[in-house]
Amino acid sequence: MTETFDAIIVGAGQAGPSLAGRLTGSGMKVALVERHLFGGTCVNTGCMPTKALVASAYAAHLARRGEDFGVMLDGPVRVDMQRIRQRAATVSGTARGNVEAWLRGMDKLTVIEGHARFTDSRTLRIGERTITAPRIFLNVGGRALVPELPGIDSVNYLTNSTILELDRLPEHLVVIGGSYIGLEFAQMYRRFGAQVTVVERGPRLIAREDEDISEAVRGILEDEGIAIRTGADCIHLARHPKGVAVGVDCAAGAPEIIASDLLLAVGRTPNTDDLGLEAAGIAVDERGYIQVDDYLATNVTGVWAMGDCNGKGAFTHTAYNDFEIIAANLLEGGDRRVSARIPGYALYIDPPLGRVGMSEAQARKTGRKLLVGTRPMTRVGRAVEKSETKGFMKIVVDAETQKILGAAILGTSGDEAIHGILDMMNADAPYPALQWAVPIHPTVSELLPTVLGDLKPAAG
Known part of the structure; x- marks a missing residue:
C-alpha cells in the first residue's frame, strides 16, 4: 500500500x-x-x-x-x-x-x-x-571524493569523515589536497604535534583565491612547520612498512614522502x-x-x-x-x-580567511575599472594587542558605481569582520556609506572604513 x-x-x-x-x-x-x-x-x-x-x-x-x-x-x-x-x-x-x-x-x-x-x-x-x-x-x-590515484586501492587512507574517528596522533600525516578542508586538518594536526606535509597538484594552495592570499596562507602554515609540496603532477601511492609511500612529481623536494597516515582532501x-x-x-x-x-x-x-x-x-x-x-x-x-545570493565563506585555519563576493582576479576579468584597498594586520590594533598580526585585509570596489565587488580578510577575527562587507553588498550600498561609519575600537572591523578611505586604482 x-x-x-x-x-x-x-x-x-x-x-x-x-x-x-x-x-x-x-x-x-x-x-x-x-x-x-x-x-x-x-x-x-x-x-x-x-x-x-x-x-x-x-x-x-x-x-x-x-x-x-x-x-x-x-x-x-x-x-x-x-x-x-x-x-x-x-x-x-x-x-x-x-x-x-x-x-x-x-x-x-x-x-x-x-x-x-x-x-x-x-x-x-x-x-x-x-x-x-x-x-x-x-x-x-x-x-x-576518492580520486583514482595509482595505488589508491592498495593503501589505507582517511577522509574528512573517517579522520574524526582517529584517537591517536599520527607520526606523519600527509594531506593530499591544498584547499579548505585539507588545510584546516593540516594545521590542526600540526598543532596537536604531528609532522604534516600538504601535497597539492596545482601550482599553489587554494587556487580559487588571489595569489597574494595563497602565498600568505602558505607562509602562515610553513611558519608552523608544515611542509608544502605544490606542483605535484603525478601523485601515486604504495604500501610501506611505516604506512604509505606517497610519490610526487614536484619541481623541488624529494620524489617520495613516507606517511604514517594519509588524508584525502581533494573535493566532494x-x-x-x-x-x-x-x-x-x-x-x-x-x-x-x-x-x-x-x-x-x-x-x-x-x-x-x-x-x-x-x-x-x-x-x-x-x-x-x-x-x-x-x-x-x-x-x-x-x-x-x-x-x-552573494557568495561568502571562510577558511578556518588560524588566522581565518573571511571571503565575500569576487576575488580581485575575478573582478579584473569583468573589465571594470577597479579601486583596491589593502592593510596588513600588523597595522590593526586589535591584532597587535593579541600578538596575532599575520595576514592582511583587501577590499575591491567598482570605481564607477562605487559598489563593493568583494573582499578578503585574512587575519584574526577575519571570519567575523567580513560580515560588515557582506552586509553592505547585500544592501547594495555604495562604499562611502561604510567609509563614514563610526565603528567600535578596538576591533578588526574598525579598519574597514580606513581601508575604504585608502582605495587606489588597481594596477594594470
Whole structure:
C-alpha cells in the first residue's frame, strides 16, 4: 500500500528539517526520510566536529605561546587525542540528538529511517515502504571524493569523515589536497604535534583565491612547520612498512614522502548515484549534481534539490539559504532566486580567511575599472594587542558605481569582520556609506572604513 503525503523531504541535513518545520506549520502532511545520521554533513562530519577540533588545536597553540603573554607553564604542552576526539564527538552528538528530537516531536511530520529510491517522479520506496507526494525535496548532501590515484586501492587512507574517528596522533600525516578542508586538518594536526606535509597538484594552495592570499596562507602554515609540496603532477601511492609511500612529481623536494597516515582532501561528490533519479527522469550534470534552475527546481515538475547535491553551494549557510528560497517562493508567493545570493565563506585555519563576493582576479576579468584597498594586520590594533598580526585585509570596489565587488580578510577575527562587507553588498550600498561609519575600537572591523578611505586604482 502506498502512503500519501503533501510533501516528501529526503535528507535531514541543514535545509531539510527547517523546511519540514515550515511545511508542517502551513498545515501540510510531510514525510522526512533519513538513511544515516540526522543533521547532515555540518553536524556529523563537517562544521561542528571539525571546528571543535580547531578549537582544541588553537588551545594547544596558545598554550605553547604562553610565555609571549607572560603566562608561564611548567613543562611541554601535551595533548590527549582521545579526550580531544571525545569532545568533538560530544559537540556533534548533542547537535544530532537535538535535530532528531525536534523532528520526531514535530506535528504532522512522519520520520522514516532508511534509503529512499525513486520508482517514478512522484513515488519513493524505502525498504518495503512506498510513499508518494506531489512535492518532493531532495537534501541528500555529499561525501568525500576518492580520486583514482595509482595505488589508491592498495593503501589505507582517511577522509574528512573517517579522520574524526582517529584517537591517536599520527607520526606523519600527509594531506593530499591544498584547499579548505585539507588545510584546516593540516594545521590542526600540526598543532596537536604531528609532522604534516600538504601535497597539492596545482601550482599553489587554494587556487580559487588571489595569489597574494595563497602565498600568505602558505607562509602562515610553513611558519608552523608544515611542509608544502605544490606542483605535484603525478601523485601515486604504495604500501610501506611505516604506512604509505606517497610519490610526487614536484619541481623541488624529494620524489617520495613516507606517511604514517594519509588524508584525502581533494573535493566532494554528491550523494545522488543511488537515488534512482533515472526512474524519475531527474537530470544531473557530468559530476552527478542535480541540475536546478534559479528557484532550485529540477527539470521534473514538483521536485526541488537543496544543499550540496545541487552544486549551487558547498556550505551550511548556502544550504540553509536554499531552504529559505524555496519556503519563501512556495509559501509566501516570493520571487527569491539563487542568482541573487552573494557568495561568502571562510577558511578556518588560524588566522581565518573571511571571503565575500569576487576575488580581485575575478573582478579584473569583468573589465571594470577597479579601486583596491589593502592593510596588513600588523597595522590593526586589535591584532597587535593579541600578538596575532599575520595576514592582511583587501577590499575591491567598482570605481564607477562605487559598489563593493568583494573582499578578503585574512587575519584574526577575519571570519567575523567580513560580515560588515557582506552586509553592505547585500544592501547594495555604495562604499562611502561604510567609509563614514563610526565603528567600535578596538576591533578588526574598525579598519574597514580606513581601508575604504585608502582605495587606489588597481594596477594594470
